[in-house]
Amino acid sequence: MPNDPLFQFIDVSYEAGGNKILSRINFAVHKGEFLAVLGASGAGKSSLLRMFNSLTSPSQGQINFRTQNIDSDIQCLRKNVGILFQNPVVFSGNIRDNLLAAGRWDNNIAQTLDHELTHALEQVEMGNIELTHNAKDLSGGEQQRLALARTLLNHPQVLLLDEPTSNLDPKLSRSIMDLVDKLRKTLKLTVIAVSHDHLLMRRYAGRVIVLSRGEIVGDGPFKALDRSAVFEKAGLLGNEVNDET
Amino acid sequence: MRPDFYVLNWNDLIVSLAFIAFSLFLIKKWKLGLEQTLLVGTLRSFVQLTLMGYVLTWFFDQQHWAFMLSLLFIMILIASYEGTRRQKNEIPHFFSAMFVALLGSAILILGTILLFILDVEPWYSPYAAIPIGGMIIGNGLNSTSLTANRFVGELRHREKEIETLLALGATPKLAVYDAMKASIHAALIPNINAMMTVGLVQLPGVMTGQILAGIDPIIAVRYQIMIMYMWFTTATMANIIMLTIVYRQFFTKKMQLRRELLREQA
Numbered sequence: 001m002p003n004d005p006l007f008q009f010i011d012v013s014y015e016a017g018g019n020k021i022l023s024r025i026n027f028a029v030h031k032g033e034f035l036a037v038l039g040a041s042g043a044g045k046s047s048l049l050r051m052f053n054s055l056t057s058p059s060q061g062q063i064n065f066r067t068q069n070i071d072s073d074i075q076c077l078r079k080n081v082g083i084l085f086q087n088p089v090v091f092s093g094n095i096r097d098n099l100l101a102a103g104r105w106d107n108n109i110a111q112t113l114d115h116e117l118t119h120a121l122e123q124v125e126m127g128n129i130e131l132t133h134n135a136k137d138l139s140g141g142e143q144q145r146l147a148l149a150r151t152l153l154n155h156p157q158v159l160l161l162d163e164p165t166s167n168l169d170p171k172l173s174r175s176i177m178d179l180v181d182k183l184r185k186t187l188k189l190t191v192i193a194v195s196h197d198h199l200l201m202r203r204y205a206g207r208v209i210v211l212s213r214g215e216i217v218g219d220g221p222f223k224a225l226d227r228s229a230v231f232e233k234a235g236l237l238g239n240e241v242n243d244e245t
Numbered sequence: 246m247r248p249d250f251y252v253l254n255w256n257d258l259i260v261s262l263a264f265i266a267f268s269l270f271l272i273k274k275w276k277l278g279l280e281q282t283l284l285v286g287t288l289r290s291f292v293q294l295t296l297m298g299y300v301l302t303w304f305f306d307q308q309h310w311a312f313m314l315s316l317l318f319i320m321i322l323i324a325s326y327e328g329t330r331r332q333k334n335e336i337p338h339f340f341s342a343m344f345v346a347l348l349g350s351a352i353l354i355l356g357t358i359l360l361f362i363l364d365v366e367p368w369y370s371p372y373a374a375i376p377i378g379g380m381i382i383g384n385g386l387n388s389t390s391l392t393a394n395r396f397v398g399e400l401r402h403r404e405k406e407i408e409t410l411l412a413l414g415a416t417p418k419l420a421v422y423d424a425m426k427a428s429i430h431a432a433l434i435p436n437i438n439a440m441m442t443v444g445l446v447q448l449p450g451v452m453t454g455q456i457l458a459g460i461d462p463i464i465a466v467r468y469q470i471m472i473m474y475m476w477f478t479t480a481t482m483a484n485i486i487m488l489t490i491v492y493r494q495f496f497t498k499k500m501q502l503r504r505e506l507l508r509e510q511a
C-alpha cells in the first residue's frame with residue numbers, strides 16, 4: 001500500500017526510574033518526510049527518537065514499522081533506520097576501520113571496496129580525506145560526517161538525528177543539515193530530527209511535532225503552529241542560537 | 246648441611262608477636278591511628294588460622310569421594326557469595342555467574358591436575374584436593390571479581406559506543422566485544438607479568454613454604470611452575486565463563502542496552 005505509514009505510534013507511553021517520560025503518544029510518519037521533533041531539554045525527545053530503532057521500548061502502547069510490529073526483526077530494523085547522536089562515536093583506528101565497523105558481523109560491509117568507501121565519504125562531502133587518516137584527529141563536524149557515512153553504508157531508508165549539531169557552531173550546523181536534506185532527496189530518505197532549535201529546523205522540516213513534558217502539544221507544518229502559541233508554551237522561544245541569515 | 250625441617254612451635258610464634266609490637270610502636274610514634282584495626286587483625290588471623298589448622302587436620306582424615314565433592318561444592322558456594330558481596334555494581338544473577346564460572350574451572354582444572362598431573366591415588370585424597378582446590382577457587386574468585394568490576398566500568402565508559410554498534414545492527418555480543426576484551430586483558434596481563442618475573446625478585450609463597458618445610462628446591466620449583474600455569478588457566482577460563490553469563494544481563498531480549506544498570510550507584 002503506497003499510503004501505509006512508515007512508522008505508526010499507537011498510545012505509546014514510557015516510564016523509567018519512576019518518571020513518566022512520554023504519555024499517550026499517537027502519530028504516524030510517512031516515507032520521504034522531514035520531521036522535526038522540538039521540545040525543551042528534558043521534554044522526552046531523545047526517549048522518543050530511540051524508539052524508532054528500538055534502542056528503547058515503550059512501557060505501554062505499540063509501534064509499527066511498515067505495518068509490522070517494530071520488534072519483529074530488530075537487526076533488520078536497525079540497518080534500515082540509522083541514527084546520529086549528539087556526540088558522534090568514532091572508534092579508534094583510521095577512517096576505513098570506522099566505515100567498516102559493521103563488517104564484523106555483516107559480510108556485505110566487510111567486502112566493501114575502497115572506491116565504495118571513498119564514494120560514501122564523497123556523499124558526506126569528505127572525499128578529499130584519505131581512508132588511512134586517523135579518525136580521532138578529525139574535527140567535530142568531520143566526525144559527525146564520518147558517522148553519517150558509516151550509517152549510509154547500511155543503505156538505510158530512515159535517518160534519525162538526535163541534536164546532531166548542537167555542539168557545532170551555527171555555520172557548521174547548517175552545512176550538516178543542508179547535507180542531510182540533500183541526502184534525503186537524492187537517496188529518498190525519511191529524516192526524523194530532534195532539536196530544541198526551532199529556527200534551524202524550520203529551514204528543513206516540512207512538519208514538526210512539539211513535545212512538552214512527554215506529551216505532544218503540536219503537530220503540523222511550522223506555519224500552522226506559529227499561529228497557535230505552541231512554541232512559546234513548550235519553552236522554545238527566547239533561546240535561539242541560529243541567526244536568520 | 247640442609248636440615249630436614251624447621252619446626253615452628255607455639256613459643257616461636259609468640260616471639261614473632263614482637264613484629265606486631267614493633268609495628269604498634271611505629272604506628273603510635275607516627276600517630277597513624279591504626280592501633281585498634283591492627284590488634285583486631287592480629288587476633289583474627291591468629292584465631293582463624295589456628296582453627297583452620299584443626300579443621301584441616303580433621304578434613305585430612307576424611308577419605309571419601311562424597312566428602313571431598315561436598316567440601317569443594319561448599320567452597321565454591323562461599324566463594325560465589327564472597328564475590329557477589331565484593332561486587333560494587335548491580336549485576337543481575339552475578340552469584341550464579343560466579344558459581345558456574347568457579348564450578349566449571351574447578352572441575353576441569355582440578356580434575357586434570359589430580360588425575361593426569363599429580364596422579365593422586367585415590368583422586369579424592371584431601372592432601373591434594375583441598376589445597377589445590379582452594380587455590381583454584383580462591384584465584385578464580387579474585388580474578389573474576391576484579392574482571393566483573395572492570396567490565397561494568399568499561400560498559401559505562403563505552404555506553405555510546407555500544408549503542409552505536411547496536412544501532413548499526415550488531416548483536417549484543419559483538420557490541421560488547423571490545424569491553425570484554427579490555428577487561429579480560431586487564432585481568433590476565435598481571436598474571437602473565439608474574440610469569441615473566443617469577444623467581445627474579447622474590448620467591449612465590451608456596452615454594453618458600455615448601456622449601457622451609459624441607460622439600461628439595463628442584464621439586465618445589467616444579468610445583469610452582471604447575472601452579473602458575475594453573476593460575477593462568479583458571480583466570481582465563483573463569484573470566485570467560487563469568488563474562489559470557491554477565492554480559493547478557495546488560496541487554497534485554499530486544500538487544501537493548503539496559504542503561505539503568507550503568508547509572509552510578511550512590
Ligand SMILES: Nc1ncnc2c1ncn2[C@@H]1O[C@H](COP(=O)(O)OP(=O)(O)O)[C@@H](O)[C@H]1O
Pocket residue numbers: 016017018019021039040041042043044045046047048504505
Ligand atoms: N532511563 C531513564 N531513567 C530515568 N529517567 C530517565 C531515563 N531516560 C530519560 N529520563 C528522564 O526523562 C526525561 C526526558 O529525557 P530525554 O528523553 O533525554 O529528554 P530530551 O532529549 O528531550 O532532553 C529527563 O528528565 C530524563 O532525566
Ligand SMILES: [Mg+2]
Pocket residue numbers: 045046047162
Ligand atoms: Mg536529548
